[in-house]
Amino acid sequence: MTERPSIGASHSTSGIRLSERTWGYLLASPAFLLVGLVAVAPIAAALWLSLHRRLPVFGVEEFVGLWNYVQLWSDDRFWAACRTTLYFTALSVAAELLLGFGLALLLDGLTSGTGGSPRWAQVMIVVPWAIPTVVSAQIWAWLFQPDFGLLNYLLHQVRLITRPIDWLANPDWAIHAAIVMDVWKTAPFAALLLLAGLKTVPRDLYAAARVDGAGAWQQFRHITLPLLMPVVVIVLIFRTMDAVRVFDAVYVLTGGGPGNSTETLSIYAYKTLFQTLQFGYGSTLATAMFLIVAALSSLYLLLLRRHLQETT
């Protein structure tokens, strides 16, 4: 440890004596304040609201403690929404990661092979990500049309189906239609992050591996994948958080139907909060969602930490 004057000591001439630690907190306080105002305060307010039965339309406002949470436990619609949300999340995130990885490798190969960067390919790939979700949901609603939609036409042309599929009106298909749309929209996002990660992998590692006689798969398995793991986890965290909270894509496409088969937690919370104005119970739903997202993110971070410990 080298000797250095503490910041507090340097300020002693002005008559204020502050330890280094206090100074640190003081300097960080604007950041704390900002985070507190925009993140912590609303969460605390929602938590507080979730302990009330509040129906402003009927002048009902009473503190009910954990009553809403007890109700939540026995609310079939909540559990159905949980199942739908987790199913949607698992399938769409997995597909986005795989597809994103494929796209990223493809783009990386293109750029490193020719030496120049084919920007058109990169631009083309981000287009779905750039279109507002509500607009792309409308477009997909047309593509999913059973009689004159493009998707059924194409599937019919390649003889995968003989009868048109009712993508959105069939409760078994509808959630998958939503997943297809979500994957189309967000796989490019995963691809971009992964591509950035690929660019940081030192090229000489591959050269060395080739010298050692490693094939393409072995290079991928032992060089690319381990080095990319932190980026993969970041993609997983981002995409999982977004997928658990999915709202506009599904809401525009199906409105939660048919028969609630596509009602995600966000849609249920939205209908409870804003369409029927049950502020207390709606906040309970939002809190439950927050807890699920927090739990999943912590899980990922834990996995990442373990992975990093193992590799170093």
Place this chain on the structure above:
Amino acid sequence: MMIARAVVTFCAALALGCAPAGDRPHDPNIVLVFKHGKLSGDGAILSNILREFERRHPGIVVREELLPSSSDRQHQYYAMNLDGGQAPFDLLGVDTIWVQEFAKAGWIASLEKVLPPAEREQFFPGPIKAATFKGQLYAVPWYIDAGVLYYRRDLLDRHGVAPPKTWPDLVHAAQRILDAERDPRLAGFVWQGKQYEGLVCFALEVLHSNGSDLWGGDRARAEAGLRFLRETVAGHRITPVSVGMADEESTRQIFGSGRALFMRNWPYAWSLFQREGSLVRGKVGIAPLPSFPGYPSAPVLGGWMLAVPRASAHQQEVGELIRFLTSPDAQRLVALGLGYNPTRRDLYADESLVGARPLLKDLYPIFLEARPRPVTPYYLLLSQALQPEVSAVVVGRKTPREALDAVRRQLTRIVGSSDLPVAVEGL
């Protein structure tokens, strides 16, 4: 003399002071903010009416502020802004199903004086009922809507089939014509089966035309009504499965492209079918919705009304604006220019109007019978509980019995078992 003059002056002052507020000169520069969902068609027609109101009431300026036409969004906007007890507007357009809720919440003012009971006789009874909360009027009906049956006149004529009066008739007619036409792209009967408010409307029309309803009535008959919805798709096979995702516009497009025999929809679709270039121009008929044998047709009431936030500081002036907007002259202009249907009954005998829009003659008896959706402040809760359950019946996920049980369970949780009888009063 002096005393006499003083007395006269005093009396005059008194008289002036006591004069009804409407007679006193208006405060200069009163701005009335009129918030409403965007009407379809030429916006200039409504603003011309408002300019005419300003011309007749110097010192009052009316400012229109438009909301998106999605009624969910409008409801959300109003709820957020009225809940605080202050409102940045003086007049608002409300859906018929919101009046009870807004009145119960104390958000909108009683309009008893704006439209006295004697004058209400001139309006259709359905909207007046929907706008009356605890014996007082809280909104004035602006334009009216009701569910109707569209049919392909040409195809029915070709097969010698009369427009059906009952649901079994409709099923038979559709099956017969579909069998004869052998056109795989032609559907028998399309309606709004998506999980949203429109599905609740059609479900209520079927239930009401069976003498049942969702709550108080005969439970077995209510289940039979819901079963009919499913059977059009699964048993009778006159309705495509895709109806489970259909709203007003998508059914209008199916029917408008000549791919359906019958359609349940609101009257707005009529003028679109008669436009130049329409594939079904001159081939469409309109009739009251069928019913089950022995029961009357039961179209659901739709439409919009005008209401005033309790917080508005200009109750008097905005009352006059409502009277002006719902006057026969203004309603005639809106009906002619924008195609919205008047809420005043006598306009349906008005030659200048009916001459230009002969359809109004057919609509008159339908509007007269139009039945409001359950008139209760809890309507939106009820509808939100109903939508997924009825939708589950339509796509074959639940039996009508399971669906009705689930609705009851949800409502009990939301409003509490003690309040439940109040909530479902009049269902």
